[in-house]
Amino acid sequence: MSDTTITEPKVTLELAKDHGLTEEEFEMIKDYLGRMPTFTELGVYSVMWSEHCSYKNSILEIKKLPNEGPQMLVDAGEENAGLVDIGDGLGCVFKVESHNHPSAIEPYEGAATGVGGIHRDIFTMGARPIASLNSLRFGDLDTPRVRFLLDGVVRGIADYGNSFGVPMVGGEIYFDEKYEGNPLVNAMSVGIVKEDRTASAIAEGIGNPVIIVGSDTGRDGIHGATFASEEISEESEDKRPSVQVGDPFSEKQLLEATLEVIKNGGIVGIQDMGAAGISCSSSEMTAKGGVGMHLDLDKVPAREEGMTAYELLLSESQERMLVVAEDGREQEIIDIYEKWDLNAVVIGEVVEGENVTYEKDGEVKADIPADSLVLGGGAPQYERETKKPEYLEETQSFDIDSLDHPSDHKEIMSDLLGAANIASKRWVYEQYDTMVRTNTVNGPGASDSGVVRIKGTNKGLAVKTDCNGRYVHLNPRKGGQIAVAESARNVVCSGAKPMAITNCLNFGNPYKPEVYWTFKEALAGMGDACRTFNTPVTGGNVSFYNENPEMAVFPTPVIGMLGLIEDLENDRMTPEFKEESDAIYYIGAPRKGLGASEYLHAIHDLTTGDAPEIDLEFEGRLQSVLLEAIQENLVNAAHDISDGGLAITLAEMSMFAGKGATVSVDKLGSNMHEVLYSEAQSGVVVTCSPDQQKAFEAHMADNDLPFIELGQVGSEDDDFEIADLLTFSQDEMISIYDNVIKAGMQQR
Numbered sequence: 001m002s003d004t005t006i007t008e009p010k011v012t013l014e015l016a017k018d019h020g021l022t023e024e025e026f027e028m029i030k031d032y033l034g035r036m037p038t039f040t041e042l043g044v045y046s047v048m049w050s051e052h053c054s055y056k057n058s059i060l061e062i063k064k065l066p067n068e069g070p071q072m073l074v075d076a077g078e079e080n081a082g083l084v085d086i087g088d089g090l091g092c093v094f095k096v097e098s099h100n101h102p103s104a105i106e107p108y109e110g111a112a113t114g115v116g117g118i119h120r121d122i123f124t125m126g127a128r129p130i131a132s133l134n135s136l137r138f139g140d141l142d143t144p145r146v147r148f149l150l151d152g153v154v155r156g157i158a159d160y161g162n163s164f165g166v167p168m169v170g171g172e173i174y175f176d177e178k179y180e181g182n183p184l185v186n187a188m189s190v191g192i193v194k195e196d197r198t199a200s201a202i203a204e205g206i207g208n209p210v211i212i213v214g215s216d217t218g219r220d221g222i223h224g225a226t227f228a229s230e231e232i233s234e235e236s237e238d239k240r241p242s243v244q245v246g247d248p249f250s251e252k253q254l255l256e257a258t259l260e261v262i263k264n265g266g267i268v269g270i271q272d273m274g275a276a277g278i279s280c281s282s283s284e285m286t287a288k289g290g291v292g293m294h295l296d297l298d299k300v301p302a303r304e305e306g307m308t309a310y311e312l313l314l315s316e317s318q319e320r321m322l323v324v325a326e327d328g329r330e331q332e333i334i335d336i337y338e339k340w341d342l343n344a345v346v347i348g349e350v351v352e353g354e355n356v357t358y359e360k361d362g363e364v365k366a367d368i369p370a371d372s373l374v375l376g377g378g379a380p381q382y383e384r385e386t387k388k389p390e391y392l393e394e395t396q397s398f399d400i401d402s403l404d405h406p407s408d409h410k411e412i413m414s415d416l417l418g419a420a421n422i423a424s425k426r427w428v429y430e431q432y433d434t435m436v437r438t439n440t441v442n443g444p445g446a447s448d449s450g451v452v453r454i455k456g457t458n459k460g461l462a463v464k465t466d467c468n469g470r471y472v473h474l475n476p477r478k479g480g481q482i483a484v485a486e487s488a489r490n491v492v493c494s495g496a497k498p499m500a501i502t503n504c505l506n507f508g509n510p511y512k513p514e515v516y517w518t519f520k521e522a523l524a525g526m527g528d529a530c531r532t533f534n535t536p537v538t539g540g541n542v543s544f545y546n547e548n549p550e551m552a553v554f555p556t557p558v559i560g561m562l563g564l565i566e567d568l569e570n571d572r573m574t575p576e577f578k579e580e581s582d583a584i585y586y587i588g589a590p591r592k593g594l595g596a597s598e599y600l601h602a603i604h605d606l607t608t609g610d611a612p613e614i615d616l617e618f619e620g621r622l623q624s625v626l627l628e629a630i631q632e633n634l635v636n637a638a639h640d641i642s643d644g645g646l647a648i649t650l651a652e653m654s655m656f657a658g659k660g661a662t663v664s665v666d667k668l669g670s671n672m673h674e675v676l677y678s679e680a681q682s683g684v685v686v687t688c689s690p691d692q693q694k695a696f697e698a699h700m701a702d703n704d705l706p707f708i709e710l711g712q713v714g715s716e717d718d719d720f721e722i723a724d725l726l727t728f729s730q731d732e733m734i735s736i737y738d739n740v741i742k743a744g745m746q747q748r
Contacts, residue, residue: 008039008310015039019046025380032372040358040365043310045373047276048283051544054379057510058542061520065527069536071499073195077376080121080201080272082538083193084500086564088457091195093127096135096188096465096504096560098543102243103185107152111185112160113246116318118189119164120272123255124321126199126262127191130439131452132161134171134187135465135504135558139180141420141744146175149183151745157187158431163248164255167440168432169450172465175420176607178473181548186504186541188560190463192454199262201271202324203285203293203350208268209330210293210348212278213337214254214320218303220245221277221316250319250342257340258321264336266329273320279313279373281322283356286370287377293370295348297360309358309365324350386520387513395474398608400594405673410726412603412677413647414736419602422644423740441572446656448493448575448640449561453568460572462496462563468643469506469554474596475611476518480525480557482611482681485619486642487561488533492623493638493684495571495630496563498533503540503559508552510544518555526557532616533623535561566631573630575639576656582636582713583693584650584663587705588622588683589615591646591668591675598643599677614681622682625703634688634696641683647676649685650710651720655733660718663711665725672725687713 009015016026019042029037029045037045051057067076073083073091081095099114115132122129134157139146161168166189203210221244261267269289271281278295286293297312307315323344325333330346337344351357356373358366372378406412416422429444441460442451449464466487472479488498503526508515530537540560546553565571577584594600595609629635641649646665654661668675688696700707711723721727 011037011039011042016042019043020050021046025049028380032369032378038366040310040313041368043314044279044366044368047279047314048373049379052275053280054375055542056380057382057384057544058505059375059381060383061523065523065537066530067537069500069534072536072538076537076539080124082500082502083125083198084538084562086459089195090454091193091198092190092461092562093122093125093193094188094190094502094560094562095121095539096186096502096558097541098504098506099185099187100183100506100543100546103153104182106243107149108156109243109245111153111156113244113318114185114187115157115160116246116248116251117274118187119166119251120274122189122191123258124199124201124270124272125193126197126259127193128259129166129189129191130437131169131190131450131463132166132188133169133450133463133465133560135184135467136171136173137179137184137469137553137556138175140177141175143180146180147745147747153183153185154428154431160246160248162433164252165436167434167436168429168444169434169440169452170444170464173425173428174469176554178551178554182546182553184506184546184553184556186465186558188465188502190461197262199267199270201285201288202269203289203291204268204324205327205350206291206352208327208350209325209346210295210350211323211325211330211333211344212300212320212347213323213344214342215247215250215317216301216303216343217312217315217320218317219307219311219315222311222314244316244318246318253340253342254319254321257337257342261333261336264332266326266332268324268326270321270323273322275316277313277315278322283370283373285322285324286356287374290354292351292353292355293348294351294357295359297358299345299347301343301345309360313358384510384516385513386517388517389514395608396610400609403604406603409672409676413651413726415602416598416644416648417651417733417736418740419598420740420744421598422648424738425741426738427741427745441568442494442574446576448490449563451494451565451572458567458569460565460568462491462494462565464490464561465558466490466561467556467558469556470596470607471611472522472555472557474609476521476555477525478611478614480522481529481616482614483557483559484526484529484533484535485614485616485681486640487559488535489623489640491561491563492627493573493575493640494563495573496565497627498535499562499564500538501530501535501559501561502538503557505540505542506546506553506556506558507544508547515552522555522557529616532620571631573638575637575653577653577659577661577687577713578636578657579689580659580713580715582687582689584661584710584713585686585688585707586646586668586683586710587626587686587700587707589613589618589680591678591680591683593678593680594674597645597677597679599645612679612681619682622684622705625700625705626684629696629699634692634699635686636689637687639685641685642679645677645679646683647722651733653685654720655730655737658716658730660714660720660730661711662714662721662723664723665710667708
């Protein structure tokens with residue numbers, strides 16, 4: 001018991017507003033309690049009803065997404081992460097989450113704790129993490145502040161992930177002034193679990209003990225969830241205490257101990273302490289089980305003297321979990337955690353009723369109906385006002401043909417190869433351990449998606465994060481469709497069947513009608529595509545308020561796609577040219593339209609036009625036909641067309657292999673700027689050996705899928721040539737492509 005008497009402030013409407021609550025919400029709290037809340041209760045409601053925890057402005061739209069399928073082993077949103085059936089008695093647990101606001105203020109710790117938090121979501125369900133990915137957005141690389149943020153974020157991801165021992169197998173990075181001051185840092189984790197060894201985030205069994213395990217609780221991260229639910233401003237620097245501090249070595253111990261505990265049995269439920277800390281894990285587990293819980297906060301191992309109930313409940317100190325044990329088996333669990341040199345302390349028990357009560361210094365500081373706190377229960381749910389942004393009328397009607405297009409395609413190509421959004425991200429991914437645990441088959445850099453083997457089987461998982469915020473900005477519905485379609489196309493190009501998605505929805509302030517209209521449209525587009533590809537949404541994360549004082553970020557619904565390769569030895573595919581004299585084919589839709597392209601951005605300094613064309617039915621057929629061709633050994637390489645268009649796709653296949661090629665694109669159209677640089681969807685470049693060509697062409701014709709032979713793969717001594725338009729030596733291309741990010745960061 002503390003010797004210090006703390007005088008808590010009087011709870012008023014003004015204090016509630018200071019906690020991010022509205023007057024309407026303050027009245028709701030009083031109605032739930034039947035009285036004025038205590039200061040501690042106000043704090044708990046403020047974090048649990050923050051956007052970050054409650055999804056109060058998004059849940060009604062999220063519920064419209066397709067979330068059912070025979071591959072789903074748990075309902076979307078029911079557990080810490082999604083869980084899908086991958087056969088052989090195994091499940092894949094995966095999820096992507098944001099740590100945007102903390103990374104904007106303290107990039108190293110913000111990114112590091114984002115990685116730690118997403119891994120805990122995976123192993124809390126009993127799965128061992130086997131792969132990491134990320135999706136990052138920054139402002140202009142020429143800006144010193146952006147270089148500072150990029151350096152800190154990459155080091156934070158690398159140091160935490162490398163120490164924790166999970167390979168980084170893929171990711172994406174975009175640079176645009178729209179992300180100036182508000183970077184996006186989304187982290188994804190993928191794990192494997194035996195279906196009979198999963199754990200649930202639930203409290204059940206009256207009298208069962210409740211144990212806090214892991215690190216001590218400190219004052220770091222208090223109101224982190226609230227901080228993540230407001231716009232970044234000049235005052236945000238003062239909120240560094242809201243950024244948590246991570247310890248990857250403690251998390252590694254926590255991983256091993258937790259998996260051992262789950263295997264050993266004796267637990268009823270377990271949940272990670274992420275956003276909102278003890279208050280979140282206790283209330284969500286209690287509400288899910290339909291029981292009550294009583295916690296004595298004096299028993300919580302604290303890192304600092306004199307911590308109040310308010311601080312202990314709201315702290316977001318990392319590497320902690322809450323466990324509900326079977327009565328009488330708590331010592332078994334404690335012994336395992338202590339063997340791994342971790343705290344494991346009984347701090348309460350499951351009780352009758354529906355309330356969570358928190359006691360400190362012999363006094364009940366909070367007594368709250370658990371269901372009133374949680375998503376899907378009593379937390380508020382809002383449908384916000386919508387308004388189509390006025391800028392769309394101007395951008396979508398922009399006449400791109402009115403531009404004076406440069407005629408020197410080699411110069412254009414040089415500029416595109418040197419554009420930060422296209423150039424090699426080697427400077428970034430070489431800081432990550434991509435091979436730890438020895439399961440990585442396709443790593444970052446020269447692959448359409450990351451691929452990891454599933455040990456003990458012939459199978460592999462293909463995983464990809466993907467979204468082009470520029471597309472969503474210019475056509476939210478189409479942009480949402482493309483985010484799903486391209487991530488699915490990427491795993492197909494690696495030889496995998498798309499299975500399911502997770503998502504991280506990064507948008508601006510939902511109280512602005514234009515932002516909310518964009519949000520609704522983008523989710524509708526995602527839903528369209530998921531239904532087409534039979535890839536249900538297993539869960540994810542919403543991150544609103546991604547704005548700096550000048551502007552909102554591009555709306556960026558990042559998709560984390562999971563694909564399954566049934567026969568890793570036979571079906572795995574990579575994008576690089578393979579053998580000299582292999583035929584190069586284009587398959588897919590016409591190359592038309594330059595709207596929203598990197599060409600417009602890099603060459604004309606414009607973000608305008610409509611998003612690229614996509615026909616979801618055609619896209620689905622393309623992916624199905626291509627996957628069959630890969631599985632029937634009809635192609636040697638496959639690479640989808642995205643940023644920079646066909647020209648960049650061909651150049652990458654050449655550079656990744658270190659082999660030249662001679663191609664002609666005349667049969668694809670007469671407008672060479674569209675043919676080469678359009679980012680129209682549903683296009684893939686493949687190669688075939690001479691003895692595969694007849695069967696490949698028959699397969700395409702039988703499935704009524706357009707294909708055009710473009711040319712041949714050359715040798716290591718040959719140039720990369722697009723007939724009558726441009727010629728590059730390998731050294732010329734690589735010297736541009738490989739050094740952009742590195743050179744930019746050397747300016748620090």
